Amino acid sequence: MRKKGVNNNFSVTDKVIVITGGYGLLGKQFAQSLADEGAKVVITGKDFNKAKKIAHKVNAWACQLDVSIKESVIFAVNNILNEFGVIDGLVNNASFSSPVDGNNNFISFENISERSLEQSIAVDLKGTFLCCQLIGNEMVKNAGGSIINISSIYGTVAPDQRIYKSIQDKNGNSFIKPASYCAVKSAILNLTRYLAVYWANKNIRVNTLTLGGVYDSQSQEFVQSYCERTPLNRMANSDEYNGAIQFLLSNASSYMTGANLVIDGGWTAW
Numbered sequence: 001m002r003k004k005g006v007n008n009n010f011s012v013t014d015k016v017i018v019i020t021g022g023y024g025l026l027g028k029q030f031a032q033s034l035a036d037e038g039a040k041v042v043i044t045g046k047d048f049n050k051a052k053k054i055a056h057k058v059n060a061w062a063c064q065l066d067v068s069i070k071e072s073v074i075f076a077v078n079n080i081l082n083e084f085g086v087i088d089g090l091v092n093n094a095s096f097s098s099p100v101d102g103n104n105n106f107i108s109f110e111n112i113s114e115r116s117l118e119q120s121i122a123v124d125l126k127g128t129f130l131c132c133q134l135i136g137n138e139m140v141k142n143a144g145g146s147i148i149n150i151s152s153i154y155g156t157v158a159p160d161q162r163i164y165k166s167i168q169d170k171n172g173n174s175f176i177k178p179a180s181y182c183a184v185k186s187a188i189l190n191l192t193r194y195l196a197v198y199w200a201n202k203n204i205r206v207n208t209l210t211l212g213g214v215y216d217s218q219s220q221e222f223v224q225s226y227c228e229r230t231p232l233n234r235m236a237n238s239d240e241y242n243g244a245i246q247f248l249l250s251n252a253s254s255y256m257t258g259a260n261l262v263i264d265g266g267w268t269a270w
Contacts, residue, residue, distance in 0.1 A: 009252040013038035016084045017249060020044050020067050020131060021094030023054040025216055025238055026150075030091055032058040033242035034249070042080055045094075067094045067127030073134050081138065089249040090135045090147045092188075096123035097181055106173045112180065120180035125187050132195055136204060144203035148248050149192045151210045153264045155185030160229055166221035189260055196258030205257040207248050212264030214238050231266030 017034055021027045022043030035041045035058045043058075044065035045051040055062035061083060065076040080087060096119050107113070128149055139145030159177035167175040188208060195206040213226050213235045227233050244263055247253050262268060 009254075010246060010250045011037070012089075012246055012250050014040060015088040015249065016040045016042065016080070016086055017089035017091065018042045018044060018063075018080060018087055018131075018135060019091045019093055020065065020127065022060075022062075023047070023050040024093065024095075025214060026211075026241060027091075027093050028054055028058070029238050029242055030093065030245050031055075031060050033239070033246065035059045037246060039089075039249075040084060042084075044076060067092075067131055068122035070130055070134075073130045077134050077138060086142050087135055087138050088142075088145055090131060090139075090145070091245060091249075092128040092131055092147070092149045094123055094127050095150070096120050097178075106169045106175045108173075108176060109179050112178060116178065117180045120178065120184050124181070124184035125191075128188055129191065132191070132206070136195065136199065136206075139204050140199070140202050145205075146249050146253075147195070147204065147206040148245065149188050149206065149208050151188045151208050151260070152181070152185040153210060153212050153262075153267050154182040155187075155189055156210060156260075156262070157268050158182065163222065163225035163229055166219060166225065192260070193258045200257065205248075205253070207253070207256060207258070208260040209241070209244055209248065210260055210262040210264065210268075211241060212236055212267050229267065230264075231269060234265065236263070236265060 012034055017039050019027050019030050022031055023045050031041045031043050041060035042063055043051045043055045043060045044063045046066045048064035051062040063076050063079050066072040132147060136147060154177060161176055164175040192206050192208040215235045215237060223235060226235055241263060244261055
């Protein structure tokens with residue numbers, strides 16, 4: 001008889017795992033790695049065609065979902081339950097962020113619009129809230145589950161705006177990491193703690209995964225500035241968070257809830 005070992009605890013085989021923002025840079029990675037490990041992955045996104053395309057590539061199931069609209073979340077949850085009967089894991093990966101390129105007019109904090117603030121709140125905070133609320137409720141009915149809320153180093157520390165100086169718009173204004181992004185990513189940390197305590201007796205674990213910057217065809221100047229600010233002297237490769245995702249969704253993290261797992265190359269260590 002095979003003994004139950006450490007490796008068995010990391011298994012996600014046959015777990016139904018929903019990933020919001022599933023066709024983004026990291027969402028695709030999470031979906032591929034979990035599907036490779038035998039999970040039943042549901043890729044969700046506002047653009048159903050994009051979700052289907054990625055789902056086909058990684059052997060997953062696609063579902064349309066606008067996380068900022070409650071009716072859309074309800075509709076998606078019902079579709080997923082009709083297909084799989086249960087939801088074991090949720091990765092709240094959907095996020096709104098201003099593009100870091102020179103094709104847009106960069107706005108200072110003093111001039112940021114209410115619309116920009118509302119977009120960040122709607123996707124990152126309200127979207128995470130709604131998905132936790134509605135999918136978490138289904139986990140209560142199923143007597144268990146694991147939720148991962150994705151945050152950022154900028155939810156823990158303030159951005160070093162100096163690293164963005166080389167990124168300028170057509171008017172010569174340097175990109176500024178928006179305060180709205182930092183505010184919602186910070187709020188996610190305490191939403192996680194709240195839910196971890198609230199559902200502790202329901203066998204539902206809720207943790208935050210805080211991520212650093214990822215290589216994504218950024219300019220050489222930006223990459224150099226970012227790396228110089230990081231103790232490991234580099235950005236993350238897009239697949240370097242996959243292990244943490246599997247860990248938090250598996251029984252290997254069965255005694256872990258309300259925690260903030262930081263993977264940032266040491267950015268927040270100094």
